[in-house]
Amino acid sequence: MITVTVSQLNRYLKAVLEGDKKLSNLYVCGEISNFTRHRQSGHLYFSLKDKDSALRAVMFRQDAGDLRFQPENGMEVLAGGHVSVYERDGAYQLIVNDMQPRGAGAMAVQFAQTKERLEGEGLFAPAHKKPLPPYPRRVGVVTSADAAALQDIRRVLSRRYPLCALVVSPAQVQGAGSARALTDALNRLDRRGNCDVIIIGRGGGSAEDLWSFNDEGLARAIFACKAPVISAVGHETDYTICDFVSDVRASTPSVAAQLAAPDQEELLRRLSGLQSALRRHAADKLYTSMQRLDRLSGGAAPGAYENIVAKKQEKLDFFSHLIYNNKRIFIQERQNRLAELGALLNSVSPLRVMDRGYCAAFRDKEAVRTVRRLAQGDELRLRFCDGWADCTVDAVTIAIPKGIHRGLPR
Amino acid sequence: MKEQKTFEQAMERLEAIVAALDGGELPLEQSLELFSEGAGLVSHCQSVLENAKLKVETLFPEERQEQPEDE
Numbered sequence: 001m002i003t004v005t006v007s008q009l010n011r012y013l014k015a016v017l018e019g020d021k022k023l024s025n026l027y028v029c030g031e032i033s034n035f036t037r038h039r040q041s042g043h044l045y046f047s048l049k050d051k052d053s054a055l056r057a058v059m060f061r062q063d064a065g066d067l068r069f070q071p072e073n074g075m076e077v078l079a080g081g082h083v084s085v086y087e088r089d090g091a092y093q094l095i096v097n098d099m100q101p102r103g104a105g106a107m108a109v110q111f112a113q114t115k116e117r118l119e120g121e122g123l124f125a126p127a128h129k130k131p132l133p134p135y136p137r138r139v140g141v142v143t144s145a146d147a148a149a150l151q152d153i154r155r156v157l158s159r160r161y162p163l164c165a166l167v168v169s170p171a172q173v174q175g176a177g178s179a180r181a182l183t184d185a186l187n188r189l190d191r192r193g194n195c196d197v198i199i200i201g202r203g204g205g206s207a208e209d210l211w212s213f214n215d216e217g218l219a220r221a222i223f224a225c226k227a228p229v230i231s232a233v234g235h236e237t238d239y240t241i242c243d244f245v246s247d248v249r250a251s252t253p254s255v256a257a258q259l260a261a262p263d264q265e266e267l268l269r270r271l272s273g274l275q276s277a278l279r280r281h282a283a284d285k286l287y288t289s290m291q292r293l294d295r296l297s298g299g300a301a302p303g304a305y306e307n308i309v310a311k312k313q314e315k316l317d318f319f320s321h322l323i324y325n326n327k328r329i330f331i332q333e334r335q336n337r338l339a340e341l342g343a344l345l346n347s348v349s350p351l352r353v354m355d356r357g358y359c360a361a362f363r364d365k366e367a368v369r370t371v372r373r374l375a376q377g378d379e380l381r382l383r384f385c386d387g388w389a390d391c392t393v394d395a396v397t398i399a400i401p402k403g404i405h406r407g408l409p410r
Numbered sequence: 411m412k413e414q415k416t417f418e419q420a421m422e423r424l425e426a427i428v429a430a431l432d433g434g435e436l437p438l439e440q441s442l443e444l445f446s447e448g449a450g451l452v453s454h455c456q457s458v459l460e461n462a463k464l465k466v467e468t469l470f471p472e473e474r475q476e477q478p479e480d481e
Contacts, residue, residue, distance in 0.1 A: 134418070135417060135418040135421070145468075154464070154466065157464055158464040162462040162463050162464040163417060163458065163459065163462040164464070165464075165465040165466070165467060166464060166465065166466045166467070167466075167467045167468075167469055168466065168467065168468045168469065169468075169469045170468065170470070184471065185471075188469055188471065188472075189469055192469060193469050264459045264462075267421075267455070267459060268456060268459060268460075271424075271452050271455050271456055274424050274425070274428055274448070274452060275448075275449070275452045277428045277431070277432075278427070278428065278431070278445050278448045278449060278452070279445075281428075281431040281432070281441065281445065282441065282442065282445040285431075285436075285438055285441040285442070286438070289438045335439075335442060338438075
């Protein structure tokens with residue numbers, strides 16, 4: 001039998017426990033009790049217990065600073081660290097360096113605390129929400145590479161808007177390390193993916209499965225993203241912190257894909273509508289231009305070129321029907337023919353007629369088409385192609401030359 | 411992706427053309443020009459949509475970087 005001092009024994013026990021690999025990196029699940037935070041040092045002292053026994057635990061200030069929740073008595077937690085001995089008291093204890101809430105109650109508390117804190121900082125404010133681009137060229141997705149969510153998104157995008165490119169940044173979506181993996185994948189995508197919009201999400205699961213989407217670090221990464229972010233976690237009724245901080249929340253990954261990109265069916269319909277509008281405008285425009293041409297030709301002496309204009313009118317009607325076909329070449333041809341028509345009309349225009357020696361008579365600024373309206377002494381202005389002459393009527397003689405025009409002028 | 415770059419611009423130009431024709435009193439020459447430009451854009455957009463196929467890329471973590479296929 002050996003004899004030792006108390007200190008020697010305690011020191012020895014400490015070495016034994018710290019030397020045991022099994023005790024140097026483990027997670028203990030239990031309920032917090034006797035919790036205190038030492039005001040000066042900032043260290044946390046508490047016990048972890050289950051229904052049969054209890055264990056002393058301490059979490060030093062620098063590790064406690066990483067905690068994303070407020071530990072409380074009664075809270076179920078998962079405490080990670082190593083076992084050691086506090087020599088002064090001769091007590092073994094768990095030195096905790098990481099702690100996560102476990103169990104619905106604890107998770108609900110952490111959720112509420114995180115939500116309140118981030119909301120207080122303004123991360124959920126509507127003013128920070130970015131609008132989604134109407135025609136995204138590159139759609140990024142952060143999700144598990146093997147899961148159905150990715151296939152759903154791919155299928156929906158392929159059907160609706162195959163014009164875009166899908167950029168996948170794969171990450172584990174549940175379990176240990178998943179919050180960090182999601183955050184890294186998101187940052188990588190935002191920095192290097194050159195995306196116009198990013199979807200982050202996963203399919204349905206239990207509260208534990210979805211837990212990493214409540215991670216504060218992930219939420220902050222979403223807030224800091226350059227591209228607008230659509231979150232799509234679980235089902236309709238699941239709300240995670242990511243849903244609050246994202247620019248748009250979708251109830252499922254498929255819905256996210258629908259929100260991210262336009263529907264090509266609808267675009268094609270809109271294009272048809274624009275096409276009809278174009279045709280209608282072109283036809284209207286031609287019609288009103290034809291009417292104007294009509295008016296111009298009607299103002300000259302009637303009968304002389306009615307026939308010619310009527311024939312051209314028929315051709316214009318014909319042209320306007322052809323316009324209903326929207327081929328570009330037809331437009332070109334019609335433009336050419338309109339030019340031809342212009343030249344033709346020009347050749348029979350009153351001015352040309354006047355070139356050949358005829359003049360037009362006006363009395364009091366009104367055209368005089370018949371001698372029956374004239375009386376001796378009337379003052380006339382005769383318009384020639386290059387000017388006019390003011391004259392007085394000496395005498396009026398009525399004579400109808402044979403066969404030149406059909407009806408009697410008014 | 412030159413096709414893609416112009417799709418959004420093509421749609422916007424189309425809407426602008428129709429709005430201009432709606433508005434009004436444009437001379438015939440200009441209306442016909444706008445009409446043929448618009449008709450061309452409609453055909454282009456329709457064929458771009460009908461011929462498109464979804465492209466998928468994967469962005470791996472730093473150790474396995476995905477290189478573009480143009481080397």
